[in-house]
Amino acid sequence: PRRILDVGSADNNHVRLKIFDATADEIPKYACLSHCWGSSRPLSTTTANLDSHEREILWSSLPPLFQDTIAYVRRLGISLLWIDSLCIIQDDKDDWRKEAAKMASVYQNAYLVISASKSSGSEDSLFGEIDEQLKPSIIPPSALPTFNRGWIYQERILSSRILHFGPQELSWECLQESACQCTGQHTSSATIEPDMIHTMTWHMIVEDYTCLHLTFESDIFPAISGIATRFQSSLGSEYVAGMWRKSLIHDLAWHTENTSDGTPERIEWHQRPKAWRAPTWSWAAVRGQVRF
Numbered sequence: 001p002r003r004i005l006d007v008g009s010a011d012n013n014h015v016r017l018k019i020f021d022a023t024a025d026e027i028p029k030y031a032c033l034s035h036c037w038g039s040s041r042p043l044s045t046t047t048a049n050l051d052s053h054e055r056e057i058l059w060s061s062l063p064p065l066f067q068d069t070i071a072y073v074r075r076l077g078i079s080l081l082w083i084d085s086l087c088i089i090q091d092d093k094d095d096w097r098k099e100a101a102k103m104a105s106v107y108q109n110a111y112l113v114i115s116a117s118k119s120s121g122s123e124d125s126l127f128g129e130i131d132e133q134l135k136p137s138i139i140p141p142s143a144l145p146t147f148n149r150g151w152i153y154q155e156r157i158l159s160s161r162i163l164h165f166g167p168q169e170l171s172w173e174c175l176q177e178s179a180c181q182c183t184g185q186h187t188s189s190a191t192i193e194p195d196m197i198h199t200m201t202w203h204m205i206v207e208d209y210t211c212l213h214l215t216f217e218s219d220i221f222p223a224i225s226g227i228a229t230r231f232q233s234s235l236g237s238e239y240v241a242g243m244w245r246k247s248l249i250h251d252l253a254w255h256t257e258n259t260s261d262g263t264p265e266r267i268e269w270h271q272r273p274k275a276w277r278a279p280t281w282s283w284a285a286v287r288g289q290v291r292f
Contacts, residue, residue: 001106002099003045003087004030005057010074013059017045017086030080031073032110034162035065037085038121042066044085047092057086065119068126072114082106085122097222104226113159118167128167199247202231203292206242206254210289220277220284241282254283254290 004020021028035042042063045053059067066083073081089095107113116126164171171180209224221242228239237244243251271287278284 001082001087001102002095005070005081005083005086007070007074007079007081009079010071015057015059015062015070016055017050017053017057020080027109028080029078029111030082031076031078032082032107032113032159033066033069033084033116034107034113034159035083035116035122036120038123040121040123041090042085042122044090045087046090050089053086063122064125065116065122069114069116072126073112076112078111082110100222100225104229107159107226110159111161113162115162115164117164117171119165126165128165128169130168199244199250202244202247202251206283207289207291210283241278242284243282250292252281254292256286256288256290 001020003017006016006018008014020030043057043061043066062070066086069083070081073079088099114126116124118124118128119126159173161174162172164173169181172178205224205227224242228242231244232239235244235246237246239245240248272280272285273287283290
């Protein structure tokens with residue numbers, strides 16, 4: 001990333017935004033926060049407050065989720081933290097495009113990604129409350145807020161290590177295994193392996209991705225660009241509107257999934273957005289889930 005938060009240590013609450021030193025022989029150890037923005041925009045860096053954020057971000061101005069995350073990474077001995085709303089200048093389109101295109105490397109190179117899985121916005125706490133007298137049933141990941149967001153799907157796929165803070169427990173995903181407090185360990189299925197059949201894998205990803213929620217419809221391609229970049233490096237094919245030239249015949253064989261339950265939201269789900277965002281032959285030209 002171009003910018004990173006220097007969160008210091010537990011001895012002080014000094015937090016500031018600084019330029020990330022990527023010229024060193026070894027990439028400095030940093031953590032990332034993966035989170036839902038919620039209905040209201042979290043504390044953000046803009047062209048107006050960039051200079052002041054580079055001097056100091058007042059602890060009292062940080063929402064609970066950011067405070068909890070900073071406190072946690074400090075306990076791990078990590079002094080650098082990347083949070084999208086603070087490390088990307090939100091009202092600078094050029095900066096946003098440049099930094100959004102780096103999402104793949106930002107999450108791949110992070111020492112640890114912290115996923116605020118149970119939090120629906122920055123005003124929520126990172127931590128859940130556990131009743132020691134109750135043994136909770138297993139909560140499927142799909143029921144947690146972050147697992148239904150388009151950007152965060154990309155973050156899960158790309159991260160080398162990710163720690164999920166759920167409402168009842170912690171769960172862990174890395175390139176070799178996943179584990180949670182309730183069920184133990186098993187082989188992770190989120191990792192893209194080199195020997196997987198690329199076409200089938202891409203179709204699976206698109207099917208999952210298109211049933212997720214994007215706050216802004218224009219994010220349809222940026223939110224999956226990191227995964228596409230990773231695929232392109234191993235596939236060696238041209239990426240065209242969410243499809244691959246090598247497998248274009250197969251990629252064109254998509255159709256909308258009939259999931260209407262009669263609600264207005266579902267009825268409109270597969271309508272084309274008012275603003276053009278993709279050619280009509282691309283799955284990205286319609287709202288909602290598609291199948292191949």
